[in-house]
Amino acid sequence: MNRPLNHDLLYTFITVIDTGSFTAAAKRLNSTQSTVSQQILRLESAVGQRLLEREHHHVRPTEAGEQLQGYARKILRLNAEAVSVLSGHALSETLRLGLPEDFASSVATPMLASFMRENPRVRLEVTSGLSRDLKRAYDLGEFDLVLVKQPPGVEGTTMHWPEPLCWIDSASYPVVDLDPLPLVAFPADGLYRRDMTDALDSQGRQWQIVYTSSSLASVQQAVAAGMGVSLLPRRTVISGHRILSDGSGLPVPAPMEVAIHYPRGASSLTRRVASMLADLVEHGQ
The missing domain is CATH 3.40.190.10 (Periplasmic binding protein-like II)
Incomplete structure (x- = not known):
């Protein structure tokens, strides 16, 4: 029988990915770089795969690390939810959003802040970044909903609008x-x-x-x-x-679009936030 993955090792693994280095992860975890490195080695030994690659001063997940990352985040999130339920402080739902920087830093921020005030038992986890990274993370199950820039005709798009x-x-x-x-x-x-x-x-x-x-x-x-x-x-x-x-004299740009992705069977909360984001996009066209 396979042994269960250690929760603390998974948390260290995700922290290294999120901070981009062992040094930064050690600071966030209030630990030492050598301890963080040892924990990653223990996790790699447990799964029998190399999970992280060092590139100059940056650390990135290997292909196996990318696969484990989605599962690790789910395990950690479920653990946090279980603790909340048993302590009597459960949130009704957690919604993980991925937004391009130009939306996250401007038009979407007031809307999301208002939504949080109106729904205090809902926890929003909003991440901004490049569209390619957001879509890749969504495909790995790390987001419930993403708004991205993409070429026209991408499969799995729920809603889309032209982006001049x-x-x-x-x-x-x-x-x-x-x-x-x-x-x-x-x-x-x-x-x-x-x-x-x-x-x-x-x-x-x-x-x-x-x-x-x-x-x-x-x-x-x-x-x-x-x-x-x-x-x-x-x-x-x-x-x-x-x-x-x-x-x-410069060439005419190829068409692009703004798109929203969320899975079939998404919760009513996810669909509600998608509708609010759609209103923002349409208003800005």
Whole structure:
């Protein structure tokens, strides 16, 4: 018979993934780096698989670690719920949401805060990040609902809306005429990055990426400061930007969409929050 996985080891494993390093995990756990490393080794021994890979100063899960991560989060969540029930402080439901940064940091925040005030027994766990990471985590069962950016036609989409894109340059320090064209982009495989480079390659236009960030605010500010042009949703344009028209010579952006994913048989609470997010998206179109 297989022995049950140790709860403390699973908690340490998830903490390392969430913080991105053994050092940061040790600080959060009020432990030492060597103790954290030993606990991960014990967990790897228990499952017979290598779970984490070190890359420079960052730690990421292996394929086996990705598989275990979803189960570990479920086990920890069920444990917390059991403790709440037995202590008489149970919440009616926990809802795990994944949102792109531009939604999580602006339009969605007031709505979610109001929802929490109106539903004090519901616990929201909101995570913001890149759409590809959110969708991957959703597929692993780590979210109940995600709102993501994606190409049209992705299977399993519950609701979707067009997301108009535009090329943007600095209003004060334009660089669109430089050769090679400087680009401000999200990390490799991030949304819009490949759309930019593939479109420019199809034109034979020379380009170079001069600034990379996973933060929308950083990308916006880098463009406004004149570091390079970028391809972003039209609704994220700020006062320091100039939208480049078709006459700029840049290729027409490929269509994108905003989409909501939640599983069949989702709770009424999940559907209610999905409806509220849908209203936000439609209002912003």
